[in-house]
Amino acid sequence: MIAAESGAPALEPAFDAGRRLAEYETLLEIGVKLAGSLDVETVMELALENAEEVCRAETSSIWELDEESRELFFRVVRGKAAGAIRGLRVPLGEGIVGSVARSAEAEVVNDVAADPRWHGDPSGDFQTRAILAVPLIAQGKVIGVVQLLNPVDRDRFTAGDLWRMRQFATVLAPTLQNARLWASQQRQFFHMVTALAEALEKRDPYTGGHVRRVVAYSVLLGSEMGLAREELRDLRLAATLHDVGKITTPDHILGKPSPLDAEEVAIMRRHAADGASIVSHLSNPWVLHGVRSHHERVDGKGYPDGLTDPEIPLAARIIAVADAYDAITTSRPYRAGLPAERAAAEILAGAGSQFCPRVVAAFRALFESGGFSLERAEAAVEAISEPEPHP
Amino acid sequence: MIAAESGAPALEPAFDAGRRLAEYETLLEIGVKLAGSLDVETVMELALENAEEVCRAETSSIWELDEESRELFFRVVRGKAAGAIRGLRVPLGEGIVGSVARSAEAEVVNDVAADPRWHGDPSGDFQTRAILAVPLIAQGKVIGVVQLLNPVDRDRFTAGDLWRMRQFATVLAPTLQNARLWASQQRQFFHMVTALAEALEKRDPYTGGHVRRVVAYSVLLGSEMGLAREELRDLRLAATLHDVGKITTPDHILGKPSPLDAEEVAIMRRHAADGASIVSHLSNPWVLHGVRSHHERVDGKGYPDGLTDPEIPLAARIIAVADAYDAITTSRPYRAGLPAERAAAEILAGAGSQFCPRVVAAFRALFESGGFSLERAEAAVEAISEPEPHP
DSSP states (O other): OOOEEESOOOOOOSOOHHHHHHHHHHHHHHHHHHTTOOOHHHHHHHHHHHHHHHOOEEEEEEEEEETTTTEEEEEEEEETTHHHHTTOEEETTSHHHHHHHHHOOOEEESOGGGOTTOOOOSSTTOOOOOEEEEEEEETTEEEEEEEEEEETTSSSOOHHHHHHHHHHHHHHHHHHHHHHHHHHHHHHHHHHHHHHHHHHHTTSTTOTTHHHHHHHHHHHHHHHTTOOHHHHHHHHHHHHTTTGGGGGSOHHHHTOSSOOOHHHHHHHHHHHHHHHHHHGGGOOHHHHHHHHHTTOOTTSOOSSSOOOGGGSOHHHHHHHHHHHHHHHHSOBTTBOOOOHHHHHHHHHHTBTTTBOHHHHHHHHHHHHTTOOSHHHHHHHHHHHSOOOOOO | OOOEEESOOBOOOSOOHHHHHHHHHHHHHHHHHHTTOOOHHHHHHHHHHHHHHHOOEEEEEEEEEETTTTEEEEEEEEETTHHHHTTOEEETTSHHHHHHHHHOOOEEESOGGGOTTOOOOSSTTOOOOOEEEEEEEETTEEEEEEEEEEETTSSSOBHHHHHHHHHHHHHHHHHHHHHHHHHHHHHHHHHHHHHHHHHHHTTSTTOTTHHHHHHHHHHHHHHHTTOOHHHHHHHHHHHHTTTGGGGGSOHHHHTOSSOOOHHHHHHHHHHHHHHHHHHGGGOOHHHHHHHHHTTOOTTSOOSSSOOOGGGSOHHHHHHHHHHHHHHHHSOBTTBOOOOHHHHHHHHHHTBTTTBOHHHHHHHHHHHHTTOOSHHHHHHHHHHHSOOOOOO
């Protein structure tokens, strides 16, 4: 790979074995650190932190290539120009970062103003003077670009900077690709499970959209309660699968146009334990507990285990409120849906008996501020969803 | 980490920067190569190949720790003692490899005969003189051990060998851990999908065990046709999910104790396209095609797309034969199951009209040699299943 160099980088001092040894040691350490995670965001953040050790720049960023749209989209940025870069999408081949992605050749441009591909800075807050951009190549394909803007305390990027950043990109690329594949596998799994849950609910003509709404309300409640992003993602999966056990509930019970008799109730209730048995293979406690225990009540009168307050896992407490709210507000075979205010009153009245008081408190805070709506709930789901590039 | 050294390793020549640089370069290259795969077996094989570049030994092996059973089990081996080591399981703490895993300390034992932990070689074909064993540590936990037996053309492992193998282990461990997590995620997904498919078939009291048998027959046919391991695994997933679209088929049609009328047939047939829509999220063509097209016929009279011979994907052709064989040999609401010979005759008669002649040829070869049995089929599935350690 040959670097195109407009405004040739300053010459590097003569080869220094001691310095090179230290550089290799740093690279090895960085490689081990990066390989320690399969989470795309963690790998990206770690990469930029460590790029600092390799070459200091005023702003550094990583762009990822979306194979399908043939665009680079921006993943992480550190430094002064962070605000201006966030959210940008660059078509493959456009600008300096786009041409590095297309050519798969690293570039140093020490005088951007003189480069015809340069279209100026997106805002007046930051002035780009020099760019160093190296492609990230995994299995022979460009998967993204690392870009540094303006070396710190120096005029120009050097040949040494370029060499080090190329080494850095060589170490980063396969690890980043692994994290992208991991994310893609999880997305595929989640989408399939959602499709399954939605197919399942079609058997019951009265519950159209129930799964999607319970997922959204659950994530909204969880966000209000301060759950971390990863917890919210687990909760989302748990809510998606909460009724998966209904796969074995007979049609005549699912769709009965009148209240169920005692025997039918017993059969219907099996869905909690049946669902838990299906998801037990995931070794994800949020999902297992959310599916098994979403019909438990804090007063111990729920099913399948008759758990009481302290024993009911959080996922189940949250899904219970989301599930009930949706059930009350939508029409069922034997009664019409009630308005939001009536549903809210039922939820509030159930605090401490049917529902966990902490979850109801979060519900109340949202409801009273006008923030408990399907729209807001779907925005909460959107906020924890990863971008969907195609690795 | 301090190495316990019984029979202290020979002293290393004075530090040589040029040599160290070359070692680092090799390590960086190895790290990048290893990170290029998330498949446990590929990573392990690559690791042993590359261990040769770091320290040549007569036999090298990698052991993986199963957290649940607290045993090291053997994953890959290269060299003279390969035959003797394969299949061994060593409890944590036992022998030299077990004590390295427990202490998380690398060891050189240059005179194994004098070590009280040494129990002798498992067979007379190979004589162990010296052992170098380094723990693989990821996120602070031992996940396995790399073990070298007998340095090539030398008496003893040196301090330099030990240093290099530790560096090597540092590079290998996180990559190996990622591959283990990847495998674990795939296993979890597969087990959950199997549980789902088995729950689904419970709705139809006449098809108990159908999914499991179709999976087994499909993998047996695929093996006979020479499919690669990865293809067989995709085929296994496709066969597991082949009827997932029945999730929306009404009970009264699934369980009808007499032949279906035209309208019911039309509803029943929707399961192929409905299933395809559910699995479309997996971006796995084997699964998509197997689910959508397993009721196609090579004469074009199948559904849902009326494909003809060259258009029907292989997964679908194989599942079609497996599915039909199982349907014929098991009892249905309106007829008793037929014996294997009658089923085989029907399959052979269907070659070129209902079934793909190539698949039928594989079926015939198996059947005529007595190899088409459920037992043999389940062994074929077992043969492509990964060991199940708990990372």
